[in-house]
Amino acid sequence: MTEKIVNENLQNQLISWRRDLHKHAESAFLEMRTASLVASYLESLGYGLQVAGEVMKADERMGVPSKEVLDAHYKWAEENGADVDWLPKFEGGMTGVVATLKTGKPGPVVAYRFDMDALDIQEDMSDGHIPFEKGFTSLNDFKMHACGHDGHTSIGLGLAKMVMEQKEKLAGTIKLIFQPAEEGTRGAKSMVEAGVVDDVDVFIAMHLGVGVPSREFVAGNSGFLATTKMDVVFKGVASHAGGKPEEGRNALMAASSAVLGLYGIPRHSGGASRVNVGVLNAGTGRNIIPSKASMKIETRGETSEVNDYIRSQALFVLKGAASMYGAEVEVDIVGEAKSSMPSAELVDQLAETAKTSPHFDTVTAWLPDAAGSEDATYFMEKVKANGGLATYCIVGSDLAAGHHNERFDFDEASLEAAVDVLYRSVEKLSNA
Numbered sequence: 001m002t003e004k005i006v007n008e009n010l011q012n013q014l015i016s017w018r019r020d021l022h023k024h025a026e027s028a029f030l031e032m033r034t035a036s037l038v039a040s041y042l043e044s045l046g047y048g049l050q051v052a053g054e055v056m057k058a059d060e061r062m063g064v065p066s067k068e069v070l071d072a073h074y075k076w077a078e079e080n081g082a083d084v085d086w087l088p089k090f091e092g093g094m095t096g097v098v099a100t101l102k103t104g105k106p107g108p109v110v111a112y113r114f115d116m117d118a119l120d121i122q123e124d125m126s127d128g129h130i131p132f133e134k135g136f137t138s139l140n141d142f143k144m145h146a147c148g149h150d151g152h153t154s155i156g157l158g159l160a161k162m163v164m165e166q167k168e169k170l171a172g173t174i175k176l177i178f179q180p181a182e183e184g185t186r187g188a189k190s191m192v193e194a195g196v197v198d199d200v201d202v203f204i205a206m207h208l209g210v211g212v213p214s215r216e217f218v219a220g221n222s223g224f225l226a227t228t229k230m231d232v233v234f235k236g237v238a239s240h241a242g243g244k245p246e247e248g249r250n251a252l253m254a255a256s257s258a259v260l261g262l263y264g265i266p267r268h269s270g271g272a273s274r275v276n277v278g279v280l281n282a283g284t285g286r287n288i289i290p291s292k293a294s295m296k297i298e299t300r301g302e303t304s305e306v307n308d309y310i311r312s313q314a315l316f317v318l319k320g321a322a323s324m325y326g327a328e329v330e331v332d333i334v335g336e337a338k339s340s341m342p343s344a345e346l347v348d349q350l351a352e353t354a355k356t357s358p359h360f361d362t363v364t365a366w367l368p369d370a371a372g373s374e375d376a377t378y379f380m381e382k383v384k385a386n387g388g389l390a391t392y393c394i395v396g397s398d399l400a401a402g403h404h405n406e407r408f409d410f411d412e413a414s415l416e417a418a419v420d421v422l423y424r425s426v427e428k429l430s431n432a
Contacts, residue, residue, distance in 0.1 A: 002357075006162070006423075010161060011415075013158070014155070014412075014415040014416060014419065021145065025145050026140070027117055028117045028181035029065055029181050030095075031181075032074055032082060035086070035178065038153065047160065049098070052094035055097070056180075057190045058190070060193045062189070062334050067092075096180055096187070105170075108173075110175070110201065111175040111383075112205070113177045113179055113203070114153055115180075117182055118138070118143050118144055118146070118150070119143070119144055119145070120143060122142050122406060123138045123406055131409060144406065144408075151410060151414070166427075177196060182375055188376060192382050197382050198382075198386070200379075203389070204350070204391055204392075205376035205391075205393070208395050208410050208414055209397040209414075212395075213397075214397055215359065215417070216363070219366070219393050220347035220366050220392065220393065222369065223339055223340065224337065224340060225274065226300065228298065228299045229336065230296075230298070233292065234251040234254045234328070236292070236293075236327040236328075239288075239289040249289070251282060251293040254327040255295055261317035262317050265313045270306045273299070276298050303339045318331060340377035342392055347365055350391060351363050353421065353424045360421070376392055395417055395418040
């Protein structure tokens with residue numbers, strides 16, 4: 001193993017960035033403060049920048065908050081340390097940032113993706129939770145970095161600094177993609193449709209933790225489940241439950257029948273599948289036929305084909321349940337991602353690179369048994385379709401609690417480890 005390459009100043013800066021972002025958690029398409037600070041820092045390093053509408057197609061975003069929510073958060077960002085020169089560019093939830101370094105030497109285009117968004121969850125405020133004890137819990141109610149994206153953004157900034165400092169050693173073009181709205185698989189498609197990775201030869205996305213302990217590195221996650229997220233509203237007719245029940249159109253009954261039907265969808269021989277109803281709300285009083293019911297559901301499939309099947313069956317169930325009770329149904333697709341397998345050649349290269357890092361005792365080529373979903377798959381599939389290589393790697397990190405938990409926290413030493421291995425990969429891949 002070689003010596004560490006991240007100096008103490010950058011180690012401390014990584015932790016400082018992470019804690020600031022954690023304290024100022026911003027969820028999907030609200031990453032206005034985050035994006036403004038990211039853009040400002042990257043500009044100060046000398047990167048060429050593209051932001052907002054230059055790197056996102058507005059109408060390809062899914063699950064965008066209302067204008068009222070976006071406007072209110074813009075004001076919050078303005079009052080809580082956003083860069084005032086950059087902030088206006090991210091108004092309206094167009095919060096993507098892409099930094100590019102052209103070395104001037106022949107070589108491939110190598111891109112790295114870092115997600116920036118937090119989750120809509122209330123952070124724990126009690127002893128034993130390190131962010132609480134050290135004073136950097138989220139200032140925003142029901143918004144928390146409970147998946148490590150505060151760490152990912154900090155790693156991206158740290159990598160940017162090292163790349164610029166060592167640019168004379170590099171060839172080709174380096175692109176750093178800071179993506180909004182990974183949670184709910186809502187943001188990547190808009191960046192892919194804007195052409196962000198059309199020129200990319202090698203693409204790497206990364207994640208901290210996900211069950212991998214500190215000092216272990218995984219070069220390739222063995223695929224992701226394709227998924228579709230839907231918000232569903234049944235609309236019926238209210239009526240007096242005792243006096244005129246026959247005049248009502250019961251939206252609650254339609255939604256309840258839909259729940260049973262969704263869980264009864266036949267499986268697919270092509271691979272594992274999932275369906276889940278996470279939320280069902282309906283009705284206003286015990287003596288009123290419910291005129292409205294809302295649901296939040298998701299489908300998943302081991303392949304995009306399997307998910308497409310589950311999704312289409314789900315739509316049949318929803319429409320059929322509405323018809324049974326004389327109700328109407330509206331379905332809004334608020335998130336979606338493909339399945340994708342990493343490129344074996346790139347996995348092998350990245351694993352060999354990680355073995356040169358002093359931060360890892362264990363280097364694993366493949367993480368088996370995919371169970372989650374990730375919209376980095378949009379980037380991966382686009383790059384592979386264009387003849388390039390793509391992977392999704394994992395930097396191990398001991399966790400205080402599981403991802404998407406109110407007491408989530410990770411080992412901050414993994415920030416340095418991630419910058420170290422990613423920079424080593426830049427050197428190897430750009431000069432390949």
